[in-house]
Amino acid sequence: MQQLLEFIANHPFLWSAVAAVIAALIANEIWRSLRGDRPLPPSDAVRLINSRDAVVVDVRSAGDFKKGHLLNAINIPLAGITERANEISKNKECTILCYCAMGSTSQQACQRLQKLGYSHVHSLKGGINGWQAAGLPITRK
Structure with missing residues (x-):
C-alpha cells in the first residue's frame, strides 16, 4: 500500500488523467441512461x-x-x-x-x-x- 501511495505521489499527472477518464466514462453512462439511449438486448x-x-x-x-x-x-x-x-x-x-x-x-x-x-x-x-x-x-x- 505504501508503494502505491508513493507511486501516486510521484506521478500526479498520470493519476489525474486516469481519474478524468474514469469520470468521463461514468458521466457518459449516466447521461445515456437518463436519455434512454441504451441499446435493447x-x-x-x-x-x-x-x-x-x-x-x-x-x-x-x-x-x-x-x-x-x-x-x-x-x-x-x-x-x-x-x-x-x-x-x-x-x-x-x-x-x-x-x-x-x-x-x-x-x-x-x-x-x-x-x-x-x-x-x-x-x-x-x-x-x-x-x-x-x-x-x-x-x-x-
Whole structure:
C-alpha cells in the first residue's frame, strides 16, 4: 500500500488523467441512461416487436440485407435514413427498432430519426450478430 501511495505521489499527472477518464466514462453512462439511449438486448427487442408492433429497420447495405435479416424488416441504409424516413412510418409516435451488423451504426440511425421527430426509436444491442448469437432466427426472403 505504501508503494502505491508513493507511486501516486510521484506521478500526479498520470493519476489525474486516469481519474478524468474514469469520470468521463461514468458521466457518459449516466447521461445515456437518463436519455434512454441504451441499446435493447435481443430478448427485449423481441418483446418490443411482439407487444408494440415495432417497425424493424435494417440500416446495413442492400447486399448485407439480402444475405439475411430480421423477419419483416425494411432495408434503409444509414446514408439514406433521413431522406427515406417517411418509408418507415408517417406516424412519429410509432415504435421503431433499428439494427445493423454490430450495433454502433444503428445508434446513429436512431439519433437521426429522433432529430426528425420520431420519439420511440430503439437500437438492437449487438446488431444482427447479437441477434443470431442469442439463437434468434433470420430470413433471406
